[in-house]
Amino acid sequence: MANTEISFVRTEMLQEQAPPALNVGLVGWVRGNLFPDVLSGILTVVALYLIYSLLSGLLPWVFGGVWNAGSLSECREIIAAAHGEGAEAACWAVIHERFWQLMYGFYPDHLYWRPNLALVLLFAAIAPVLFEGAPRKMFWITAASPFIIPWLLWGGTVWVPIMAAMGFVIGYFVYKLVAQVSSNLLGLIAGPLALVIWWLFLSSYASSGLASVIPLELEPVASRKFGGFMLAILLGVTGISMSFPIGIVLALGRQSNLVIIKALCVGFIEFIRGVPLITLLFVAQVMLSYFLPAGTDFDIILRVMIMITLFASAYMAEVIRGGLAALPTGQYEGADSLGLDYWQAQRLIIMPQALKISIPGIVSTFIGLFKDTTLVSIISLSDPIGWVKFIQANAEWNGIVWELYGFVAFVFFLFCFGMSRYSMYLERKLKTGH
């Protein structure tokens, strides 16, 4: 009765079949992404046409450009000779001729190694901060670079940065001493106070005294010689690195229960955010020279750095406050229940999470800040935009527009794109969700 020959159940697996030819490979991708239905297909064709017409105009202009010429009219002659009368092509010769000025401004050319070395040092200094893989010992470079880099750029005696660094040592010992003798709080007040007193009144005597005993110095370069992308990067990096810690402190201060601290932080943040950056820059450039006593030599770049830092700190504080606000109350309570004090809780539990949340906001503040440095051309510092104007004012290059602004935009894009990519890397690395 039982007929095992007749089976109702397939006993062997079917062979895998290749997917339909129209759904795989290039064809499948094109069908799926470019022409899934009629409307999308039309839009794709229109978009492709637009991209083609843009690139067909732009690429020959960019790559057909002239790299060697002494003036705009010479450029035009070469282009006319190569591509025929009326042809359009870029005159990159202006970038070729003025490249170093766009990079370093008036900085003396036999000293270009100093900003270059400073840049290398900067990368070495930020590597351990940015990448976990970097050796931990590199933090020593990070700690030393705020003193070495300005010395390299401005020159002068080596004792000024050393004595400035001494301030921190002195401040630390004063803090230790006072904290031992009396309370921790008094130490926290006395330490920074000693630091400020040392910087304001004593360090200049110490450094000039030591300089007369052991003269060890680099050729000084005046601030007015700084320019081009070197100035933009200097202002950007200073603003970014200083505004981050100040922003954290302000954000914490704004959340504080101590009335005066809270009021000060809120007042500062709201005031700075309520004022345009260009106004602050005008204050730095113009107002200060009225109000400071005559003969005060308060370096213009330093003034601008302070203003940019203050401006960025206020924005940074708000971005970080957003991160703090996004943390569930349970995290704060958890920290309390573990018996951590305020600073331990911030360091170990709150900040790592709040900062991670704020990364996109922080990086876009950084990018905005870096681009804002071009505003200094309005107060007649010679940043890249300032140099574009200088170059256009030469009889040889008068009338050239796209090439110069295009080049400046391209370099800015490289920096900002780099920052944006890094922030995405950091977000992926720190992602703990599943």
Add this chain to the structure above:
Amino acid sequence: MNWHTIGPTERVTHAGGMKMGTNVPGSRCSTQRMYQEEVIMNKSVFFGALTVAGLAAVAASAGTLDDVKARGKLNCGVSTGLVGFAAPDASGRWAGFDVTICRAVAAAVLGDQDAVEFVPTTGKTRFTALASGEVDLLARNTTWTLSRDVDLKFTFIGVNYYDGQGFMAPKALGISSAKELDGATVCIQTGTTTELNLADFFRANNISYEPVPIETNAEAQQQYLAGACDVFTTDASGLAATRAAFESPGDHVLLPEIISKEPLGPLVRHGDNEWGDIVRWTLNALISAEELGITSANLAELSAGTNNPEVNRILGSEGNMGEMLGLDAAWAARAIAVGGNYAEVFETNIGENTPIGLSRGLNALWTDGGLIYSPPFR
């Protein structure tokens, strides 16, 4: 002493700021007078606090010549870039018509035409840079007007370029006079005196126009070439420089009408006449050099002494002109050595053989029908 004097005294006090508490001529120190002064002083402190703060910087550096000598460098305010007038060249060295004035003053005072710290200033920062003492001299194609002279408290030491507002139009338009521009669209920079001059001109000639407001000169070039406007108006020197940058300058004409006066000159702060004299007579030395035929070629030869007493006085082989100014005898010779006389400076930077190609016009010597004139060296 009666109360009538209080009115004028108060005004003087508030306007000057630094003069508070000075005695009115003829007054004697009665108690009433002292009381008045006290009141005035208190009021001045309130009203004039800002003025005092502003002037303190200036007052402290009253001896500009001494400051410059002590510093070993002349701080000279120039433009952030104007074709032919001021721009750094490929090696980073500043050159141009206005820059030469700075270099001439540095050569006269310090003996070195490179002992100049060039401070680029924008239209917005130039006056504060000068008023605050950041620069000793502003040589930045600045129009001499009453309000700048009187209200901003600067001394224009002369005119080194007589400019005026003009028009540029495409040759294809076939017009030969600005009066034929009825109904034309005009590219014009906003917020400048040129805007007001334009309105005046068209109203006076009873013709209509349509303004196309433009922010910067570079933008104006693009707009004009793109045909957004029929004519472009700005200072004649600027028009010439703009046209020189075109691919085919011959297709555009500058119309003959000049509709405003723009005397451009170097300026210094009020209150230091000795310094103002040095700058003024440095410019005059360049102008007189052209008039008397002193050029960079024959300068050395003429410095040895000539039959012409005025040449001798300028070049220092006769008289004590330099000593009167607080300088040495060869000051003017060094100033002329920088870029030659006025004509040579003009020809090198903005003259007909440069891409800008300006003719002398109003800036010819008075003997050639122009306005350039120097008082005698005597």
